[in-house]
Amino acid sequence: MSDLFIELQGITKRFPGVVANDRVDLTVHRGEIHAIVGENGAGKSTLMRVLYGLYQPDEGTIAVKGHAVTIESPRRALELGIGMVHQHFMLIPVFTVAENVILGSEPVWGFGRLRMREAQQRVAELCRQYGFVLDPTAEVGSLSVGEQQRVEIIKVLYRGAELLILDEPTAVLVPQEVDELFNNLRQLVAQGKTVIFISHKLDEVLAISDQITVLRRGRVVGTVPAAGTTKAQLAEMMVGRPVLVELAHPPVEPGPVRLDVRQVRVPGRGTRPAVRDVSFAVGAGEIYGIAGVEGNGQTELVEALVGLRRITGGQLLIDGRDVTHATARAIRLMGVAHIPEDRHRRGIALPMAVWENMILGHHTREEFTHGALLNRPGIRGFVRRRVGDYDIRVADVEAPVLALSGGNQQKVVVAREFSFAPQVLVAAQPTRGLDIGATEFVMRQLLAARSSGMAVLLVSANLEEILSLSDRVGVMYGGALVAEFARGEVSAAELGLYMTGAGRTGEARAG
Numbered sequence: 001m002s003d004l005f006i007e008l009q010g011i012t013k014r015f016p017g018v019v020a021n022d023r024v025d026l027t028v029h030r031g032e033i034h035a036i037v038g039e040n041g042a043g044k045s046t047l048m049r050v051l052y053g054l055y056q057p058d059e060g061t062i063a064v065k066g067h068a069v070t071i072e073s074p075r076r077a078l079e080l081g082i083g084m085v086h087q088h089f090m091l092i093p094v095f096t097v098a099e100n101v102i103l104g105s106e107p108v109w110g111f112g113r114l115r116m117r118e119a120q121q122r123v124a125e126l127c128r129q130y131g132f133v134l135d136p137t138a139e140v141g142s143l144s145v146g147e148q149q150r151v152e153i154i155k156v157l158y159r160g161a162e163l164l165i166l167d168e169p170t171a172v173l174v175p176q177e178v179d180e181l182f183n184n185l186r187q188l189v190a191q192g193k194t195v196i197f198i199s200h201k202l203d204e205v206l207a208i209s210d211q212i213t214v215l216r217r218g219r220v221v222g223t224v225p226a227a228g229t230t231k232a233q234l235a236e237m238m239v240g241r242p243v244l245v246e247l248a249h250p251p252v253e254p255g256p257v258r259l260d261v262r263q264v265r266v267p268g269r270g271t272r273p274a275v276r277d278v279s280f281a282v283g284a285g286e287i288y289g290i291a292g293v294e295g296n297g298q299t300e301l302v303e304a305l306v307g308l309r310r311i312t313g314g315q316l317l318i319d320g321r322d323v324t325h326a327t328a329r330a331i332r333l334m335g336v337a338h339i340p341e342d343r344h345r346r347g348i349a350l351p352m353a354v355w356e357n358m359i360l361g362h363h364t365r366e367e368f369t370h371g372a373l374l375n376r377p378g379i380r381g382f383v384r385r386r387v388g389d390y391d392i393r394v395a396d397v398e399a400p401v402l403a404l405s406g407g408n409q410q411k412v413v414v415a416r417e418f419s420f421a422p423q424v425l426v427a428a429q430p431t432r433g434l435d436i437g438a439t440e441f442v443m444r445q446l447l448a449a450r451s452s453g454m455a456v457l458l459v460s461a462n463l464e465e466i467l468s469l470s471d472r473v474g475v476m477y478g479g480a481l482v483a484e485f486a487r488g489e490v491s492a493a494e495l496g497l498y499m500t501g502a503g504r505t506g507e508a509r510a511g
């Protein structure tokens with residue numbers, strides 16, 4: 001373990017109004033899994049982009065294997081054996097696994113049948129060597145999220161990377177896929193590769209890494225070995241004070257039904273429905289949790305409930321009114337808020353300013369207008385309060401949202417959707433990408449929403465979150481709701497069984 005691989009010294013990276021990395025020192029040894037943790041906006045992704053040649057540091061030095069280097073581009077990073085696994089997959093769905101892997105590293109004219117056969121063999125070999133379960137001839141569009149991630153990792157290995165940077169790789173994975181990824185990572189380091197791993201899930205960090213470096217507001221707080229470190233210690237290092245994650249779930253007498261889903265059917269790709277005759281009702285003052293492995297219809301269900309997808313069978317009622325065929329706008333105006341799972345596609349407009357995103361879809365409200373004009377001071381006050389309440393790390397609310405860290409982008413969406421006194425809140429993966437402080441805050445907000453009489457539908461792949469917040473839990477599998485439990489009636493392990501279709505005999509997978 002004494003084999004030095006990466007040495008960053010005094011790395012400083014500034015953006016207008018922020019010091020994203022402030023004299024950061026980081027040492028990574030060959031063959032270790034080195035985690036980087038820290039609050040949203042602490043500077044983790046920025047530091048990795050510096051190391052991968054996407055950003056140039058303003059100050060500081062980088063040494064790779066003992067030699068001082070300048071990493072002016074990702075190409076140079078790869079030459080030095082440094083590879084980064086993309087968080088937003090950049091794969092081409094209609095190409096096969098092997099085609100995607102060689103794409104970009106081969107000249108176009110080399111894309112012949114012979115090269116293809118060679119590439120397939122090489123990919124199969126890499127899979128065997130590191131224990132990846134992946135068919136090189138499969139079309140990428142037919143793969144699960146976990147499998148697509150494996151393609152991205154193989155792609156980086158194929159280019160000869162010795163160090164793999166994974167920025168929040170587990171944010172998009174379900175528990176089983178996380179286990180599989182960790183097995184792959186362990187095999188990689190056992191064979192001499194090195195991994196830098198970023199995650200907000202401290203249990204994961206402690207389970208997989210050797211060393212953990214904590215960043216806070218751009219600075220290194222310290223590097224500690226995972227062995228002997230507790231979650232509470234890590235959390236305190238990250239936040240700078242002890243963090244208590246104990247949530248009271250006071251009894252609330254559910255009121256009248258607000259969200260009534262009756263035999264709802266939503267078309268999927270091809271002839272199979274994505275959602276098959278799903279029924280449930282959520283009352284005022286109730287949190288209804290839906291657990292499920294991604295790709296079992298939850299996405300389509302949520303989009304249908306907020307008017308973004310066509311409902312072809314059954315009925316959807318909000319506060320007793322039939323909105324089965326209503327538009328997304330009409331549904332929003334009825335007081336239905338939506339925290340989308342894919343914030344880049346549904347939740348925010350990246351090039352628009354933070355303040356604009358904060359009122360997106362609500363800019364015609366009385367408090368934001370002055371006749372035909374925008375009420376600038378009113379908007380500014382509102383945005384300032386939200387930024388404060390949610391501790392959104394932003395230097396200037398006029399800046400485009402794309403300048404925010406991933407977690408802070410999510411906070412903008414969550415802050416907006418909680419803001420306009422909704423009656424019904426449809427929250428899909430609301431804490432994905434959030435740090436522990438922000439996660440706790442959002443969980444408290446969900447409970448406060450419940451206490452104030454909102455009907456909350458919570459869709460999450462995080463079973464801990466589902467179990468600690470929900471009054472009732474439904475499990476979706478193959479587009480159908482296959483089980484429903486009252487609070488306290490089911491464990492995470494049992495939910496897991498239903499989620500993979502094993503909880504009920506004779507239930508065939510339709511998805």
Ligand SMILES: Nc1ncnc2c1ncn2[C@@H]1O[C@H](COP(=O)(O)OP(=O)(O)OP(=O)(O)O)[C@@H](O)[C@H]1O
Nearest residue numbers: 015020040041042043044045046403404405406407
């Ligand atoms: N391209 C950019 N332009 C301007 N500011 C940026 C840019 N990229 C990052 N920042 C700022 O730098 C700081 C660090 O951001 P970074 O993305 O590195 O955080 P992070 O630790 O990865 O957070 P998260 O956990 O939310 O992903 C933030 O204040 C962010 O707003």
Ligand SMILES: [Mg+2]
Nearest residue numbers: 044045405406
């Ligand atoms: Mg980040």
